[in-house]
Amino acid sequence: MAEESVKVAVRLRPFNSREKARNATLIIDMKGPTTYIKDPSAPSEEAKSFTFDYSYWSHDGSKLEGDGYIAPDPGHPNGKKFADQKTVFQDLGMGVLTNAWDGFNSTLFAYGQTGSGKSWSVVGYGVNRGIVPQFCEEVFNRVDAEKNNGSSTQFEVNFSMLEIYNEIVRDLLNPGSGGKGGLKVRQHPKKGFYAQGLTSALVSSYNDIEKKMEEGTTNRTVAATNMNATSSRAHTIVGITLIQKFKNAAGEETAKTGIVNLVDLAGSERADSTGATGDRLKEGAAINQSLSSLGNVISALAEKSSGKNTRVPYRNSVLTMLLKNALGGNSKTIMIAALSPADINYDETLSTLRYADRAKQIKTKATVNEDPTEKLIRELQEENERLKKMMEGGNIQVPRGDGDDEIQASEGMSEEEIAALKKQLEEEYKAELEENAKQMEEMKKAYEDKLRESQEDSKASSLSDTQAKKQTVPHLSNLNFDPQLTGKIVYFIDGDTKTVGNKKGEQSDIVLAGPSIMAQHAVFTVEGGKIFLEKMAANARLLMNGDPVNQKTEVKHNARLMFGTTQLYLFVNPKERDAAKTPYPEITFEMAQDEIAACSGFDMNTENKSQDDLLLQEDLADMIPAVEEANSISQELDKKLKFEIIIVSSEARGELSGRTEVMVRVSNLETGYEWVWSKNKFIDRKYVMQELFQKYDDGETWDVPPEQDPFYENPEDPVHIGSVKVWLQSLAYLIELKEQLEITDFRGRQMGIFNLEVVPCNKKGKEYTEADDVFVDDPEELVGKDLHFMVKVNSARGIPARYTDLYARFIAPGQTDFTETAQISGTSNPNWNFKKQYDLPVVKPEHVKMLRDGAMMVQIWGDQKSGQAKKSVNTKKEMEKLSMAAQQVHHGNANVKTVDAGKVKYMMQSALLEKRQKKYEEKMSQLRKMVKVANSHHKVRVETKVINEVLNASSWKEAEKQINKIPKDSGGDEIPKSGACTIL
Numbered sequence: 001m002a003e004e005s006v007k008v009a010v011r012l013r014p015f016n017s018r019e020k021a022r023n024a025t026l027i028i029d030m031k032g033p034t035t036y037i038k039d040p041s042a043p044s045e046e047a048k049s050f051t052f053d054y055s056y057w058s059h060d061g062s063k064l065e066g067d068g069y070i071a072p073d074p075g076h077p078n079g080k081k082f083a084d085q086k087t088v089f090q091d092l093g094m095g096v097l098t099n100a101w102d103g104f105n106s107t108l109f110a111y112g113q114t115g116s117g118k119s120w121s122v123v124g125y126g127v128n129r130g131i132v133p134q135f136c137e138e139v140f141n142r143v144d145a146e147k148n149n150g151s152s153t154q155f156e157v158n159f160s161m162l163e164i165y166n167e168i169v170r171d172l173l174n175p176g177s178g179g180k181g182g183l184k185v186r187q188h189p190k191k192g193f194y195a196q197g198l199t200s201a202l203v204s205s206y207n208d209i210e211k212k213m214e215e216g217t218t219n220r221t222v223a224a225t226n227m228n229a230t231s232s233r234a235h236t237i238v239g240i241t242l243i244q245k246f247k248n249a250a251g252e253e254t255a256k257t258g259i260v261n262l263v264d265l266a267g268s269e270r271a272d273s274t275g276a277t278g279d280r281l282k283e284g285a286a287i288n289q290s291l292s293s294l295g296n297v298i299s300a301l302a303e304k305s306s307g308k309n310t311r312v313p314y315r316n317s318v319l320t321m322l323l324k325n326a327l328g329g330n331s332k333t334i335m336i337a338a339l340s341p342a343d344i345n346y347d348e349t350l351s352t353l354r355y356a357d358r359a360k361q362i363k364t365k366a367t368v369n370e371d372p373t374e375k376l377i378r379e380l381q382e383e384n385e386r387l388k389k390m391m392e393g394g395n396i397q398v399p400r401g402d403g404d405d406e407i408q409a410s411e412g413m414s415e416e417e418i419a420a421l422k423k424q425l426e427e428e429y430k431a432e433l434e435e436n437a438k439q440m441e442e443m444k445k446a447y448e449d450k451l452r453e454s455q456e457d458s459k460a461s462s463l464s465d466t467q468a469k470k471q472t473v474p475h476l477s478n479l480n481f482d483p484q485l486t487g488k489i490v491y492f493i494d495g496d497t498k499t500v501g502n503k504k505g506e507q508s509d510i511v512l513a514g515p516s517i518m519a520q521h522a523v524f525t526v527e528g529g530k531i532f533l534e535k536m537a538a539n540a541r542l543l544m545n546g547d548p549v550n551q552k553t554e555v556k557h558n559a560r561l562m563f564g565t566t567q568l569y570l571f572v573n574p575k576e577r578d579a580a581k582t583p584y585p586e587i588t589f590e591m592a593q594d595e596i597a598a599c600s601g602f603d604m605n606t607e608n609k610s611q612d613d614l615l616l617q618e619d620l621a622d623m624i625p626a627v628e629e630a631n632s633i634s635q636e637l638d639k640k641l642k643f644e645i646i647i648v649s650s651e652a653r654g655e656l657s658g659r660t661e662v663m664v665r666v667s668n669l670e671t672g673y674e675w676v677w678s679k680n681k682f683i684d685r686k687y688v689m690q691e692l693f694q695k696y697d698d699g700e701t702w703d704v705p706p707e708q709d710p711f712y713e714n715p716e717d718p719v720h721i722g723s724v725k726v727w728l729q730s731l732a733y734l735i736e737l738k739e740q741l742e743i744t745d746f747r748g749r750q751m752g753i754f755n756l757e758v759v760p761c762n763k764k765g766k767e768y769t770e771a772d773d774v775f776v777d778d779p780e781e782l783v784g785k786d787l788h789f790m791v792k793v794n795s796a797r798g799i800p801a802r803y804t805d806l807y808a809r810f811i812a813p814g815q816t817d818f819t820e821t822a823q824i825s826g827t828s829n830p831n832w833n834f835k836k837q838y839d840l841p842v843v844k845p846e847h848v849k850m851l852r853d854g855a856m857m858v859q860i861w862g863d864q865k866s867g868q869a870k871k872s873v874n875t876k877k878e879m880e881k882l883s884m885a886a887q888q889v890h891h892g893n894a895n896v897k898t899v900d901a902g903k904v905k906y907m908m909q910s911a912l913l914e915k916r917q918k919k920y921e922e923k924m925s926q927l928r929k930m931v932k933v934a935n936s937h938h939k940v941r942v943e944t945k946v947i948n949e950v951l952n953a954s955s956w957k958e959a960e961k962q963i964n965k966i967p968k969d970s971g972g973d974e975i976p977k978s979g980a981c982t983i984l
């Protein structure tokens with residue numbers, strides 16, 4: 001069978017409501033198969049272009065039909081290029097179906113950052129059905145059509161659904177199977193890698209598949225909610241196996257099998273382990289191991305296809321093992337890369353496009369899976385005989401080599417390593433024996449028997465009962481960050497009371513998980529047709545519509561309820577809803593989060609806000625619950641750390657540009673040490689905290705060494721104490737700058753005074769003094785000349801005593817790397833006396849602009865002093881003492897004292913003006929002196945040459961030399977005694 005390339009499609013989604021609210025800029029364009037992306041920070045640069053098999057424009061040019069379907073709008077300029085769900089299915093899904101029908105394995109996987117539209121394409125929403133449901137429906141349409149045409153072929157469709165989260169494979173149709181560790185991934189010589197024991201349900205209609213999908217999605221939601229996990233970090237694989245049984249030309253019973261995998265990958269952001277946070281924990285944690293391994297496998301395959309002999313590391317993650325066939329083996333493969341249209345996502349979208357571009361180079365080799373059943377059974381029997389022989393006497397031989405994915409011994413392995421491999425092989429053999437036996441049994445079973453068995457299994461499902469009950473009985477319905485998982489968990493509020501608590505307490509009616517759920521958390525009571533809610537523990541966190549519930553309160557339809565820090569539900573009262581004259585607004589997860597942030601005192605009003613402020617608001621809404629959760633986990637595990645949101649401008653971070661960001665201040669309650677984490681670092685760490693909590697909650701060992709502990713920061717690592725902004729304007733006029741500036745920390749608090757000089761000098765480093773008078777009138781005069789200057793970091797005063805080993809770092813004007821001073825310890829008033837010369841060999845116009853309007857940021861770093869009085873505290877008690885619950889989030893922007901950058905610049909400008917004024921006065925007095933001398937020499941005129949030289953004289957001495965050149969002798973130029981001298 002010939003090799004063929006992976007087909008790649010990209011798809012652009014519309015702006016979401018947040019992007020619309022902040023008037024986000026569209027950075028993507030598509031023409032034919034080509035996609036263009038523009039860097040919003042470099043508008044004059046040309047757009048980068050990428051060509052794919054398909055470029056789907058689903059951004060605009062659509063209209064909403066009566067039933068909610070998003071169809072192309074012929075009246076819109078982009079109506080023609082708009083790709084709806086049906087078009088995408090026709091192009092991609094139909095091809096996959098035809099392949100499966102012809103007996104090929106096919107894989108379609110969706111890649112892209114969280115919220116870019118992967119699930120929209122793969123699964124879809126409501127009537128906008130994605131590839132999976134359309135595919136499933138089409139399978140049965142075809143089967144029915146074949147049957148109606150009198151075909152004697154017997155069709156068997158099997159459905160499976162699995163999820164990979166943190167390298168654990170969970171069967172979504174049987175979530176308990178495999179226990180805590182989930183299903184094992186095994187290797188089969190013919191099938192390749194597979195998840196051992198995965199439920200493969202026989203389905204006989206589209207309706208059957210729909211039910212199974214719903215069941216799988218509900219199980220996914222329950223797992224994500226219980227583990228406090230975010231589903232966007234999980235990969236979902238829907239497997240559909242189509243088996244056609246018929247008699248071949250020789251009259252033998254034959255099976256043609258097409259296995260289809262439809263893969264919705266986890267959000268790709270920060271999949272790169274060398275990503276933005278640079279956090280040491282990142283690589284250790286399994287957060288995105290599967291996704292970064294996928295990237296490595298794709299790169300290796302791309303290299304291989306260009307002729308390099310590269311080893312492909314399939315075995316590095318369960319995802320790459322399960323996708324091995326799709327990527328480098330027996331499969332026809334399609335990748336769909338989901339793109340966000342918004343400027344803010346430029347980096348991620350560009351990296352998605354590059355990823356997709358690399359995937360184009362991968363080649364697979366698909367073969368038709370068609371064999372007589374008897375032959376298949378015979379082969380399986382023979383294979384099992386071979387396996388049994390190999391295992392006889394427990395003497396398994398580990399093969400040697402360096403293949404991509406086999407269990408093989410390599411040079412230099414120790415005895416123990418070989419023994420471990422032997423054990424692994426033995427397990428693989430045993431699993432394969434079982435799998436083969438199971439497969440043989442399945443092949444021998446009659447279709448009717450299999451169907452009966454599968455129908456008996458699904459009787460247990462009470463999904464349709466729940467749907468019916470939801471129409472009449474008040475209930476809680478979960479709200480999830482992922483809209484696919486919203487409304488999948490339902491708790492009915494029927495009977496007289498319903499208690500809510502964690503699994504550790506007395507059995508509650510509604511058992512919720514999470515560090516902030518108390519044993520007895522809250523209770524619903526039904527009285528006189530009304531439903532009330534109250535807390536059962538004084539420190540239980542319970543919010544209704546964003547506000548704390550401190551006394552028994554009636555719960556109305558559409559109320560948003562937050563139990564603890566993560567369990568967010570919508571209260572639905574069908575009677576109240578149906579009696580309302582006007583429909584209730586539809587509540588989304590984002591709305592509920594914004595409401596909580598607004599009630600915490602943050603201004604969440606979106607009107608008249610700049611784009612940056614709106615982005616800041618979004619970050620705040622996301623981060624408030626995350627920080628609260630981290631605090632709950634810290635309390636529960638007694639980790640001594642307190643987390644606090646801070647809002648930090650780029651200047652406060654010690655950076656020259658960038659938007660104001662949400663960061664997290666981390667303080668150790670015992671030692672007083674403090675660190676500031678970026679949002680991304682915090683989010684990554686929080687995932688690991690959740691894992692740790694999960695272990696603790698499950699009663700497993702959860703104590704980890706520091707290098708794996710998300711709460712650990714090395715107290716010896718230097719911290720960023722504060723920054724100073726130095727305007728460079730004086731240098732543009734070649735005037736020395738000598739300043740005492742305020743050092744401010746992330747929160748705008750003063751951390752000391754900084755003494756700095758920037759002095760123009762000559763090439764050899766001789767500093768210019770006032771006497772040199774190198775002052776330029778207009779900085780443009782510098783263009784084309786050379787410029788030399790000295791940066792002198794003299795000292796700082798009054799740095800807080802808790803810091804030592806103090807040093808300053810900065811990027812000097814025109815440079816790209818940081819310059820660092822030496823470290824000074826044992827004082828709050830370090831004298832660095834640091835001096836370094838910088839040169840601009842040819843001053844360019846952009847240099848002039850940088851000097852005239854720009855600044856240099858100096859960051860002050862230091863170590864936190866060890867040996868500070870360490871008190872022994874209990875995290876929970878200490879936080880309560882600090883009344884963290886109320887003050888955990890600083891209200892509004894009140895915690896930020898913004899240093900008024902404009903004011904500092906103004907002060908420096910007026911100092912500069914003063915200096916320039918002084919220079920002008922000096923020039924004037926030189927000219928006056930010249931006139932006086934000319935007068936005393938009875939001159940009517942002075943030569944222009946002399947005037948010019950006086951004007952350009954670089955010092956008084958020089959000027960006087962020129963003035964003295966005015967001749968004394970009398971001539972035609974003499975003026976009458978009464979007249980005044982004019983010089984021009």
Ligand SMILES: Nc1ncnc2c1ncn2[C@@H]1O[C@H](COP(=O)(O)OP(=O)(O)OP(=O)(O)O)[C@@H](O)[C@H]1O
Binds near residue numbers: 265338
């Ligand atoms: N083509 C589209 N047309 C209309 N809405 C879309 C489209 N693509 C995505 N959306 C909307 O954008 C949001 C995010 O999409 P989706 O859930 O598919 O993203 P995702 O990449 O799967 O995210 P996650 O990684 O969290 O699962 C959803 O609310 C979805 O309805």
